[in-house]
Amino acid sequence: MLREEKPNNLVQTIERVATIFDVMAQSAHGISLKELSAKVGLPKGTAHRLLSSLAYFGYVRQASESKNYHLGFKLVELGNLLLDQLDLRAQARPFLIKLSKKTKETVHLVVLDQNEALYIDKVVSNDKPGGLQMVSRVGLRVPAHCSAVGKLLIAHLSEKGVNDLILLKGLSQRTRNTITDPDRLKTHLKIVREQGYAIDNEENEKGIRCVGAPIFDQQGQAIAAISISGPAARITKQLVQNFLKKEVIKTAQAISRELGYTDTIQTPGINKNFKKGGEP
Amino acid sequence: MLREEKPNNLVQTIERVATIFDVMAQSAHGISLKELSAKVGLPKGTAHRLLSSLAYFGYVRQASESKNYHLGFKLVELGNLLLDQLDLRAQARPFLIKLSKKTKETVHLVVLDQNEALYIDKVVSNDKPGGLQMVSRVGLRVPAHCSAVGKLLIAHLSEKGVNDLILLKGLSQRTRNTITDPDRLKTHLKIVREQGYAIDNEENEKGIRCVGAPIFDQQGQAIAAISISGPAARITKQLVQNFLKKEVIKTAQAISRELGYTDTIQTPGINKNFKKGGEP
């Protein structure tokens, strides 16, 4: 997988640790030293030294019986601490809860990170006992080009930003509805930007439909997006047009206002750069 | 702070990265390179090299305008993935929700990690609008000796385990109710172990009272604990004795059964070591 601007002098240890974490992330029930050292391509001794250092600080832990290595709880600690440091999340949460209650569907809060849409909060509706539930998780990533929230966020990127993203991540075909043509995507993003909401019409996963709206900060930057997601059978196109679209936009606007955004959504593009690049 | 068995050949980079993360964790609004390098005691150049390597893999991120460094979302990703890898958490969750609904209070799931009680799940009651809410967070740690859940977990440790914990962490006085005498603690733990539940009677934080019960796995090990927590004014001693204690024990037993624990709680200590240390 391609990444953005690779530094020419990466610290070797950090690169190795990142690889180790990634391998462990795929090993739900822990991994032995032998297997891990094979997978990351390091001698056992070297891998062991890294692991015991990581274990000392709590970033990995070793099961006392099986000797298998697992990710450590320090990661949970730091990850959740980071989420709490995000003012955005704290401020958005009550609105998400309200929206979820009103629509009786799962609501997500998403930011763009490393050119992917990253879930930073999730509110599930309690009122769907036994019903279908979209599988998602805080910390999960989805491609930007085939999710409502992703499209919203990149719709407010610069032309260059979008090109870079396409170059780095590509436009993988996830379903038959996925937009995979760069030009079609750019046209679509223009519409998304102008209409102030986006729909994921089973573009990422067959059977899942979403509708989302962008959140703007004080500077008018689209820093996040929210969406309502669920099974396409329940989230019908009709329901989106008649009800959900309106609700998600309303909520997103309320959150934006909470963050200090003052511009009206009705006049997009106008009166926007009052602070950005305006030397007299 | 003292730690368990320090390896003699820690990898320097990992030690430095751990320090950097800890400093960042305390910097809610990001930290400048200058400030960070000063705090961790590294030359700017060195700190910068580590940071840019970490940033490349998403473990830190740099705010585009302020240039300040923040913890990166990769930590969220790994942390939440780890939580999902824990069978315990998935299996316990429905029981926690039920317990929270029934008692209308906040319920926590906790494990022992590095001699501290670590919250790995939290279910808040929705039925307390505007009411008091205990501040807690998944990933947060509390000392073991002054929390209901912590006492439960160390009550099932070996004598040596408890001694090590006391040596490493000490028994800090958090409130006037905190048990700070090693012998008194050991006596108390014996009672906790025998009665099958524990109470935190404002021992960690004035005004907060908790009652908890242990969760046993198939091997009869106390691998986790659950608790009901809330303001002492609401969680009265009476309510604990008449209602909450019973409910939390019942729920903990149900989860233990779910995990394959078969021994009856009524006969603690008896018929326990059928698999642990039984050479013929």
Place this chain on the structure above:
DNA sequence: AACCATATTCCGTATTACGAAACAGTTATA
């Protein structure tokens, strides 16, 4: 009891990261 598999530790070597200093980019000051 001997064996096998895996984890852990050791130690001489050279590769890796180090960090002082130069450079660049940005903001404050005259």
Place this chain on the structure above:
DNA sequence: TATAACTGTTTCGTAATACGGAATATGGTT
């Protein structure tokens, strides 16, 4: 507008650091 002051970023010769193959411990199996 020029200049100073500050912070972030990059460079490069050096030596300390981590490397990794091989020896040793551990513990489970035949």
